[in-house]
Ligand SMILES: NC(=O)C1=CN([C@@H]2O[C@H](COP(=O)(O)OP(=O)(O)OC[C@H]3O[C@@H](n4cnc5c(N)ncnc54)[C@H](O)[C@@H]3O)[C@@H](O)[C@H]2O)[C@@H](O)CC1
């Protein structure tokens with residue numbers, strides 16, 4: 001499991017550790033890891049550290065201190081190091097002294113440079129931008145977990161020059177300008193090829209849009225003692241393998257779970273077929289389809305138990321999926337919401353579900369909106385959900401007392417207690433899941449942005465619910481398999497949703513093999 005902790009938690013853990021260590025030891029530990037990562041990159045890209053050109057962008061806090069110490073380390077190994085001090089009077093004094101002792105140079109950006117014009121077109125500004133353009137490696141120590149808002153205007157031309165130069169850009173702890181706790185990018189932020197982060201991942205490194213700015217992320221341990229419950233967690237193969245339902249000698253189709261699918265309409269029969277396609281690969285022992293597309297479903301999947309009457313006339317199931325392609329018929333949604341089994345609500349079902357009926361449910365509910373559907377439920381613009389995915393998922397989960405899987409470039413799964421900062425996620429004791437951490441899916445690919453792939457996901461997650469997984473586990477395991485299946489199926493070329501469904505067993509095997 002990969003985990004991320006909030007800034008508040010990181011700060012508390014750092015305070016505890018610093019109290020037990022000599023002055024400055026923690027920063028030197030972080031800087032040593034940072035210098036090693038940079039030396040590694042220079043060795044690979046440029047051939048060696050000796051003679052390479054390194055530029056440090058240095059802000060006013062300890063993030064700049066990390067960069068200065070790491071720069072000193074590289075200078076001692078023969079790199080030509082130039083530190084651009086964005087607030088010279090507040091640059092980390094001991095770090096700066098260490099850099100100067102090691103032979104590093106500085107360029108000082110003064111208020112006059114910053115005020116000169118937007119292009120930093122003064123002597124110092126021009127020298128700084130020119131140094132960045134010539135660099136082999138640029139280290140971003142402008143701001144770390146102490147940052148608020150986007151880059152200040154004087155840092156923007158330097159960040160742009162770094163992005164356009166051939167240099168490898170390494171962010172210290174976080175790319176400057178992104179929000180560490182939320183993954184939001186409200187102004188300009190620096191784009192890194194690599195982020196070297198200290199002690200733990202921060203939520204912003206795992207959630208878009210900030211995640212995009214971080215490039216690949218390397219974690220340097222500094223000995224922090226962190227609490228058991230993180231803010232965010234990302235499943236990995238071994239975690240998923242432990243959660244996948246595997247039949248044993250005692251199993252029969254009913255014990256493995258029956259999943260009911262209430263999806264599709266005369267207008268959208270394909271949604272029913274795709275949801276069933278996902279459900280058949282999700283580990284339930286049988287798939288029951290109830291709705292107007294029964295003939296289409298049976299023609300494609302003869303193993304499905306079909307009925308063209310509503311869900312309430314269908315036989316017993318252990319979980320329902322309702323919504324994909326049902327159009328405007330609220331009947332099936334109301335019927336499944338009163339069932340005392342887990343229910344997954346997707347697509348049209350999200351619009352048609354009565355909020356109070358969802359909140360009144362005692363069995364788990366898993367809602368699976370994309371950003372547009374989430375925005376409609378929250379009464380905000382889609383862009384607002386995309387900019388603040390974590391907040392949107394938590395807000396929806398809280399409002400509906402449900403587990404929410406917010407689809408998109410980083411799919412999130414938030415339980416109903418995910419916003420209350422502690423306690424049991426499953427406030428109603430209804431098996432929505434254990435733990436408050438929001439799950440973030442690491443396997444997605446943008447090739448999944450293809451019509452119908454969400455229907456496959458809802459069938460897959462519903463099947464896992466029927467097999468007995470909690471809403472949080474079913475949602476996050478389904479997103480993981482679906483993302484992996486998307487990657488396998490696409491392999492760098494466009495795919496259709498049915499290809500994704502067909503690739504799920506391969507993804508499952510891949511996970512089981514470790
Ligand atoms: N506290 C510790 O023990 C450790 C901290 N470490 C480093 O210290 C960092 C945190 O240091 P600080 O608390 O000094 O905070 P930062 O270095 O992140 O930022 C400090 C200052 O930057 C200014 N600032 C805020 N937003 C800005 C923006 N958008 N643009 C420009 N300036 C802005 C503010 O004046 C703020 O006080 C971590 O991210 C990490 O890199 C590491 O050395 C590991 C140990």
Ligand SMILES: Nc1ncnc2c1ncn2[C@@H]1O[C@H](COP(=O)(O)OP(=O)(O)O)[C@@H](O)[C@H]1O
Pocket residue numbers: 347370406407408409410411444445446447448449450451452453454455456457482
């Ligand atoms: N940019 C993206 N990167 C990764 N995954 C994406 C991206 N855009 C969409 N997806 C995934 O593709 C699927 C699309 O689902 P959805 O929006 O419901 O489409 P549909 O309604 O056509 O089935 C979801 O699993 C979603 O997470």
Ligand SMILES: [K+]
Pocket residue numbers: 063140141142143144171172173174175176
């Ligand atoms: K930084």
